[in-house]
Amino acid sequence: MFLLRPPGVYRPQGDTALLAAAFALVELQPGARVLDVGTGTGAMAVLAARRAGVRVTAVDRSLRAVVAARFNTLIRGLAVRVVHGDLFTPLDGQVFDLIVSNPPYVAGRSAPPPAHGRARAWDAGLDGRAILDRICSLAPAHLARGGSLLMVHSALNGVDASLRRLREAGLRTSVVARRREPFGPVMRARKGILQLQGLLEPEHDDEELVVIRADTFDSDTRWQAA
Numbered sequence: 001m002f003l004l005r006p007p008g009v010y011r012p013q014g015d016t017a018l019l020a021a022a023f024a025l026v027e028l029q030p031g032a033r034v035l036d037v038g039t040g041t042g043a044m045a046v047l048a049a050r051r052a053g054v055r056v057t058a059v060d061r062s063l064r065a066v067v068a069a070r071f072n073t074l075i076r077g078l079a080v081r082v083v084h085g086d087l088f089t090p091l092d093g094q095v096f097d098l099i100v101s102n103p104p105y106v107a108g109r110s111a112p113p114p115a116h117g118r119a120r121a122w123d124a125g126l127d128g129r130a131i132l133d134r135i136c137s138l139a140p141a142h143l144a145r146g147g148s149l150l151m152v153h154s155a156l157n158g159v160d161a162s163l164r165r166l167r168e169a170g171l172r173t174s175v176v177a178r179r180r181e182p183f184g185p186v187m188r189a190r191k192g193i194l195q196l197q198g199l200l201e202p203e204h205d206d207e208e209l210v211v212i213r214a215d216t217f218d219s220d221t222r223w224q225a226a
C-alpha cells in the first residue's frame with residue numbers, strides 16, 4: 001500500500017505486517033472503537049478504518065507521523081482521528097474495544113528513550129522495554145469492558161515480561177503470532193550492545209517477533225481461526 005512517509009517516520013516492516021496479520025483475525029462489530037498507539041504512517045489505522053462501521057483513533061508522539069497518518073487516511077477517504085501526544089496521555093478517560101500497537105522496542109544506548117529524532121521510532125531504553133512496560137501498565141485503563149490489546153515486539157525484549165505485566169494489570173494473555181525475521185539495519189548496528197547486555201547470542205542474525213494478545217476477563221472480542 002502506498003503511504004506518504006516523511007523523513008524520520010517509521011517505514012512499515014515485518015513487525016507491522018505480523019501485527020496486521022493478527023489484526024485481520026479479529027472480528028470487530030460495527031461501532032467498535034479501535035486505537036492505534038504509535039501509528040507512524042498510519043498503516044494499522046488505515047487497515048482498521050477499512051472495516052465497516054469501526055471508529056478509529058491513532059496517536060503518535062512524532063508530529064511528522066501525525067501529519068503523515070492524517071494524510072494517509074484522508075486521501076483514502078477514511079475518517080480517522082489522529083492525535084499528537086505521549087501514549088495514552090491525550091486520551092484521558094477514553095476507552096476502546098481494541099488497542100493495537102507496534103511500539104518502539106529496540107534496546108538502545110541510553111536509559112530514557114530519545115525524545116526527538118529518527119531513533120524515537122524504535123529506541124526504547126537499555127533493555128528495549130521502556131515503552132512496552134508503560135503500555136502494559138496503562139492500556140488496561142483504556143480498554144472498554146470486553147476489550148482487547150494486540151501488541152507486537154521482539155522476543156529479545158522478553159515475552160514473559162510482557163505477559164506477566166499484563167496479567168498483573170488484570171488481563172488474560174496469550175501469544176497469537178510468531179515469526180522469525182532477519183535483522184534489519186538497526187538491529188545489525190545494535191548487535192554489539194545486545195550481546196553486551198546478554199540479550200543476544202553472538203551467532204544470531206535474526207530475531208523472533210511475537211504478537212501478544214491481552215483480553216479483559218469479560219472479553220467478547222471474537223477471533224477467526226488462523
Ligand SMILES: C[S@@+](CC[C@H](N)C(=O)[O-])C[C@H]1O[C@@H](n2cnc3c(N)ncnc32)[C@H](O)[C@@H]1O
Pocket residue numbers: 010011012013015016037038039040041042043044059060061062065085086087101102103104105120121122131
Ligand atoms: C516501530 S514504530 C511503528 C509505526 C507503525 N505503527 C508501524 O507499524 O508502521 C513506533 C512508533 O511509535 C511512536 N512513538 C514512540 N514513542 C511514543 C510515545 N511515547 N507515544 C506515542 N507514540 C510514540 C514513534 O514515533 C513511531 O511512529
